[in-house]
Amino acid sequence: MITSTKSLPLGPGYEGVRGKKIRYRDAFNSTLRAEMELDPDVFLIGEDISGGFDKDTLEPLDAWGGPFAATKGLIQDFGPERVRDAPISEAGFIGAAIGAALTGLRPVVDVMYFDFITVAYDQLLSNAAKSRYMFAGQTKVPLTLFARSGAGTGHAAQHSESFYSMLAHIPGLKVVVPSDPYSCKGLLAASIRDDDPVFVVNDKKLINLEGFVPDQSYTIQLGKGRYLSRGDDVTLIGMSYTSVVCQEASKILLEDGINAEVIDMLSLSPFDEEIIIESVKKTNRVVIVDEDTPRASMASEFAAIISDKAFDYLDAPVKRVTAPHTPVPYNKNLEEAFMPDANDVVATVKSIVD
Amino acid sequence: MKKNKSENEKKSVSISPKKLRWLYSSMYRIRRFEETMLEQTFKGNAMGVTHPSDGQEAGPVGICAHLTDKDWIGSTHRGHGHCIAKGLETNRMMAEIMGRSTGQCHGKGGSMHIADFSKGMLGANAIVGASIPLAVGAALTSKYKNNEKKSVAVAFFGDGATSQGVLHESMNLSSIWKLPVIFACENNGYAEATPSWYAVSTDDIASRAEGYGIPGLQVDGMDVFSVYDAAEQAVKRARSGEGPTFLEIKTYRYHGHFHADDPKKYRKQEEEDYFKSKDCLISFEERVTESGLMTSEDLNEIRNEIEEEIKKATDFALTSPMPDHDELYKDVYVEYSNSLLGLR
Numbered sequence: 053m054i055t056s057t058k059s060l061p062l063g064p065g066y067e068g069v070r071g072k073k074i075r076y077r078d079a080f081n082s083t084l085r086a087e088m089e090l091d092p093d094v095f096l097i098g099e100d101i102s103g104g105f106d107k108d109t110l111e112p113l114d115a116w117g118g119p120f121a122a123t124k125g126l127i128q129d130f131g132p133e134r135v136r137d138a139p140i141s142e143a144g145f146i147g148a149a150i151g152a153a154l155t156g157l158r159p160v161v162d163v164m165y166f167d168f169i170t171v172a173y174d175q176l177l178s179n180a181a182k183s184r185y186m187f188a189g190q191t192k193v194p195l196t197l198f199a200r201s202g203a204g205t206g207h208a209a210q211h212s213e214s215f216y217s218m219l220a221h222i223p224g225l226k227v228v229v230p231s232d233p234y235s236c237k238g239l240l241a242a243s244i245r246d247d248d249p250v251f252v253v254n255d256k257k258l259i260n261l262e263g264f265v266p267d268q269s270y271t272i273q274l275g276k277g278r279y280l281s282r283g284d285d286v287t288l289i290g291m292s293y294t295s296v297v298c299q300e301a302s303k304i305l306l307e308d309g310i311n312a313e314v315i316d317m318l319s320l321s322p323f324d325e326e327i328i329i330e331s332v333k334k335t336n337r338v339v340i341v342d343e344d345t346p347r348a349s350m351a352s353e354f355a356a357i358i359s360d361k362a363f364d365y366l367d368a369p370v371k372r373v374t375a376p377h378t379p380v381p382y383n384k385n386l387e388e389a390f391m392p393d394a395n396d397v398v399a400t401v402k403s404i405v406d
Numbered sequence: 407m408k409k410n411k412s413e414n415e416k417k418s419v420s421i422s423p424k425k426l427r428w429l430y431s432s433m434y435r436i437r438r439f440e441e442t443m444l445e446q447t448f449k450g451n452a453m454g455v456t457h458p459s460d461g462q463e464a465g466p467v468g469i470c471a472h473l474t475d476k477d478w479i480g481s482t483h484r485g486h487g488h489c490i491a492k493g494l495e496t497n498r499m500m501a502e503i504m505g506r507s508t509g510q511c512h513g514k515g516g517s518m519h520i521a522d523f524s525k526g527m528l529g530a531n532a533i534v535g536a537s538i539p540l541a542v543g544a545a546l547t548s549k550y551k552n553n554e555k556k557s558v559a560v561a562f563f564g565d566g567a568t569s570q571g572v573l574h575e576s577m578n579l580s581s582i583w584k585l586p587v588i589f590a591c592e593n594n595g596y597a598e599a600t601p602s603w604y605a606v607s608t609d610d611i612a613s614r615a616e617g618y619g620i621p622g623l624q625v626d627g628m629d630v631f632s633v634y635d636a637a638e639q640a641v642k643r644a645r646s647g648e649g650p651t652f653l654e655i656k657t658y659r660y661h662g663h664f665h666a667d668d669p670k671k672y673r674k675q676e677e678e679d680y681f682k683s684k685d686c687l688i689s690f691e692e693r694v695t696e697s698g699l700m701t702s703e704d705l706n707e708i709r710n711e712i713e714e715e716i717k718k719a720t721d722f723a724l725t726s727p728m729p730d731h732d733e734l735y736k737d738v739y740v741e742y743s744n745s746l747l748g749l750r
């Protein structure tokens with residue numbers, strides 16, 4: 053039985069639980085609402101998270117409701133004190149959110165596109181992530197940030213990043229990457245309730261994805277990965293949208309008699325070393341799929357952990373399927389070539405499975 | 407700095423017929439480019455998000471009228487008007503928006519990243535505020551090299567961008583270094599759905615400049631002559647080494663924030679009607695025909711030429727090839743040891 057205090061099983065295991073099929077964006081929106089109802093110190097800051105005000109009445113119009121309507125409707129219920137539309141001042145309002153977190157509030161910040169966090173990277177790196185350590189535990193930073201990542205929508209080089217490793221690299225910051233409505237709900241709730249700064253990265257390609265979500269409140273433990281399918285021949289490691297890609301690839305591989313085991317990392321910092329090692333010890337082959345550029349990426353990090361902790365079990369080189377070491381191009385064909393897809397994964401698996 | 411009508415009329419007389427023609431044709435070119443670009447976006451021919459600038463034509467045109475290819479401009483996500491005013495070719499712009507190899511950036515940049523360094527166009531920029539210091543840097547180059555042309559740089563940005571710290575740092579830098587830069591704030595009243603009266607702590611954005619020791623002027627951005635006059639002085643100041651000027655150009659975007667945005671959700675009809683009644687093309691037409699500077703036949707002829715040009719640009723874009731796959735790996739660096747393998 054799932055309760056709001058316990059975390060839900062990571063894999064399928066919620067059969068019989070009451071719930072419904074909803075879109076990722078709706079899971080996100082309703083979880084924000086639920087967490088705001090639960091804790092009056094939780095509040096939102098972001099650009100156009102409601103969007104627009106009537107000049108005469110000063111009433112919020114909620115004309116925008118955040119990109120992809122992530123925060124739509126919240127201002128009606130919680131008002132402009134708790135749903136704070138911000139000017140375009142990322143360094144300022146993210147810094148202010150950190151200050152509020154240091155002094156007892158639990159801010160949730162919409163960074164809009166993932167790329168824009170770099171405007172406030174100093175605040176994130178030097179203040180959010182380091183305050184607790186520098187001040188020897190005198191304080192904590194219960195801050196949640198979220199943003200939309202990934203290529204595939206023609207938003208071009210400055211709106212399509214997936215630089216997970218630039219965040220996971222920072223000691224003191226946690227990073228989660230939900231891959232479906234179910235994990236979106238559980239990870240977002242866990243992030244907001246967590247006392248450390250957590251960055252929730254939502255790939256744009258997941259926003260309209262539908263999936264089963266239990267009605268009741270639940271969290272997914274930060275730092276845990278899950279199996280999406282089990283197999284003996286090869287381990288596929290995905291994160292965020294590449295978990296969907298891995299599942300697609302595993303179906304194609306099955307037609308050729310190759311049984312892939314798919315791991316969905318869900319958290320990138322901390323991340324689940326054990327599930328990776330456990331699986332690789334069984335399958336002896338591994339392909340890591342990451343939409344980030346390859347240099348100093350999560351894919352490289354996982355590969356390093358595998359060669360360190362499961363070297364004797366490997367029957368083939370650890371393979372990474374990633375974006376190339378380039379910015380994201382605008383043209384659709386080039387953008388598609390940029391993103392790792394199921395065919396790339398299948399071809400790579402076939403190069404190491406005989 | 408707001409001019410009254412009679413002064414403006416006096417001024418327009420002193421603009422050469424050639425320049426008058428250029429002003430009108432540039433504004434009309436932007437208008438028709440944006441309208442056509444939107445049509446093409448809705449037909450699915452643009453490959454991504456587009457931000458039209460129709461309604462705002464007088465700003466970039468009134469300013470770029472004083473610039474040459476040796477001068478620089480920095481631009482924004484709403485950059486098509488800046489590009490056209492700076493003399494970029496509409497066919498290569500349209501091709502870029504359609505992601506074609508003949509595009510200004512070979513289809514790799516898209517609507518939000520059109521650039522033409524041969525024309526002094528430093529590139530449109532999709533990070534709000536990010537191009538402002540680039541214009542300051544271009545002005546620094548000009549001062550450093552001290553060339554005969556005394557190049558100047560114009561940073562275009564919106565009201566929303568004035569909340570970014572980088573604008574304020576840029577103003578201070580350019581002021582203490584007396585750089586030949588013009589801060590051109592296109593205040594269209596909104597940043598996405600957020601009204602500037604909510605996001606900006608002053609009624610008068612131009613007054614921001616004062617704190618940095620920079621003259622700040624408010625200009626009617628629906629009237630190309632007002633912009634032209636103000637920009638003339640700002641450019642003169644910059645070229646003669648007197649430092650930066652800040653122009654707040656009061657304007658309006660006729661469409662939503664991006665192609666699929668419905669502005670009716672957050673703007674009032676009477677506001678739109680007010681600005682449309684001051685439309686830069688109509689007011690220009692009235693002014694020049696009433697004062698006998700141009701005839702309605704002249705204007706008609708210009709419009710026909712431009713219709714033809716935009717039609718050709720669209721056909722050019724639609725029939726151009728897509729970029730080769732290798733384009734993905736090109737121009738990440740000038741040189742990279744292990745070029746192709748290293749990038750995969």
Ligand SMILES: Cc1ncc(C[n+]2csc(CCOP(=O)(O)OP(=O)(O)O)c2C)c(N)n1
Binds near residue numbers: 534
């Ligand atoms: C750093 C950053 N934050 C947020 C955005 C999203 N965004 C794109 S345009 C825009 C509004 C810009 O408003 P303004 O500067 O007034 O220019 P306008 O769109 O009115 O031309 C916003 C918030 C962005 N592109 N970059």
Ligand SMILES: [Mg+2]
Binds near residue numbers: 565593594597598
């Ligand atoms: Mg604006």
